[in-house]
Amino acid sequence: MLLRVENLTVKYGNVEVLHGLNLHVAKGEIVTILGANGAGKSTTLMTISGLVRSSSGGIFFHDRPLHQLEAHGIVGLGVAQVPEGRRVFTTLSVRENLHLGAFTQTDPALIRRNLDWVYEMFPILRTRRSQLAGTLSGGEQQMLAIGRGLMANPKILLLDEPSLGLAPILVKSIFSTIREINKSGVTIVLVEQNARLALKLADRGYVLETGRIVLEDTAKGLLADPEVRTAYLGGV
Amino acid sequence: MQLFLEQLTNGLAVGGIYALIALGYTMVYGVLKLINFAHGDLFTIGAYLGLTLLLSLGLTDHLGPLAGIAVLAAMVMGLVAVIGALLERVAYRPLRTSPRLSAVVSALGASIFFQNAVMLLYGARFRVFPHDLLPTTAITLFGVNIPVMRIILFATSLLLMAGLYAFVQKTRTGMAIRAAAIDQGAAKLMGIDVNRVIMYVFLIGPALGGVAGLMVGLYYGQINFTMGWVYGLKAFTAAILGGIGNIPGAMLGGLLLGVIEAMGATYISMAWKDAISFLVLILILIFRPTGILGERVADKV
C-alpha cells in the first residue's frame, strides 16, 4: 500500500475535527474524498502533508511514518499537495513559482524535464512565465498550482478542490489533465465538491462526514449508492 | 547649492546606515509579521563588540587600517548574527503559536535585557573609538567637500545592500525567504524548512544591524548603550517609509530618511533633526501606511 491513514485523530485546540480516520491508497490509483463543507477533507490532506499535527493515529507512506516527519521532509519523500485556494506565491513570477515547486529536487536535468512537461501540459504558463502569479486569472493560477505541485516530482499528488471557482469548461480540462498526470504514473488523492466529476474520474472514493468516514467503495459503487446520490449528486 | 550637495552626501551616508538596520526589521517582519524590538540593541551590541575587538586584537596594526577594519566588520557580523539567531531561539520560537502580543512583549523584554547587559558590561558612559584609524581627509568634487570617511561608509552600505539583494533574488535560500514571507504554509508545501528560513533571517538582519553599529562607532567616534534606541526607531521609520516587509523598500526608505533628516537639520533647525524623523513616521502612518513600495509589492520581503 502506497499510503495508509490509520485511526487518525486531529484536534484544533480542544476541538476534535477528525475522529479516527482510516483510509488507504494503492499505487497508481485515483482516490477521491467527498464530503460537505467542514467535513474535514482539507484537514486530512494538511495532516498528511505535515502542516497540521495529528493527536493520535498514524500516516504511513511506503510504511514510513509521515506523522513523525516535518512538512519539508514529507515533500522530499514524494508527497506533494496542491492546496485549496491555490495559494500560489502572488508576488513571484510564474517561473519562480514553478522553481519553488522543485525546491526539494536536486537533479537539474530532472527539474528541466519536469518544467518542460508542465509547460507542455499548460502552454499558457510558458507564455506567462515572467508574469507575476498574482496577475494570472483564476484558472491559470490553478494550472500554476498544479504545475508547481508536479515540479516536486511527486509519487503521490494530493489535490484539494482543483475545480473551485472555475468555469465548467475549464473544470473538464483540469480533470482530463489530472487523468493524464495519473497515467504518467502519479498516484492521486482528489478532494472535491464536484462529486459527480470526481467519481467519474476516480477508481475509488471515501465519503467523509463531520470527521468520520461513513462510506467507502469503488467510484462506480458510490455513483450508484442512493445515499450518495441524494446527498452529493443532487438527488438524480 | 554647495551646502545642499554637502548635506545630500551626509544624508546618504547616514541613510545607508538606517537602511542596513531597517533591513533587519523588514526581513523579520516579512517572515514572522513581528517587529523585532530588540533589533536596535543588536545594533548597539555590534558597536560595542566592534570596539572591544578593535582594542584587543590589534587587527588594524597587523593588517593595516582598511583590511583590519574589513576583518573586524566580518567578525562583528558573524558574532551579532549568532546572537540574533539565539534571540530567535530563546525569545521568539517558543511563542510562535502564541498570540501576537506575547511575542511583542518578549521582544520588548529582550530589548531591555540587551540594553542592560551592555550597560553592565561596558558602563553607562560614552565609549570612544580610536580616531586615528580612518582617513580624516576630504576630497573635493564639483566644488563640494566630501570627507573620505563618508564615501567609505556609503560605499560599504551600498555593497552590503547589493550583496543582500543578489542573495535574496538569485539564490535558492533567497527564494525560500521570499516564498515564506508570502505564504508560510504554501512554502512548507514546497518542501521549504520554514524554521531554517527564519533562522537565516535572524542571522542576516542582525549581521547587517551589527555592522551598522560598528560603522556608526567608526564614523562618529563614540558610542553609548542607548544608541540602539534612537537608531532603531529611525531605521524602523525607514522600514515603514519604504513599506515594511519589502527589502528594496527598506533600502530606499533608509536612504530617503537620511537625506530628509540632513536637509531638515540644515534648512529647518538642527535641534529638530530627530523630531523630523518621527514626524515622517507619523505622516506615513496617517497618509500611506503601506509605505512607498508597500502597495505594489505588498507582501514581498
Ligand SMILES: Nc1ncnc2c1ncn2[C@@H]1O[C@H](COP(=O)(O)OP(=O)(O)OP(=O)(O)O)[C@@H](O)[C@H]1O
Ligand atoms: N486552523 C483551524 N483552526 C480551527 N478550526 C479549524 C481550522 N481549520 C479547519 N477548522 C475546522 O475544522 C473543520 C474541518 O475543516 P476542513 O477545512 O478540514 O473542512 P473541509 O472538508 O475541507 O471543508 P471545505 O469543503 O469547506 O473546504 C471545520 O469545522 C473547520 O471549521
Ligand SMILES: [Mg+2]
Ligand atoms: Mg477544504
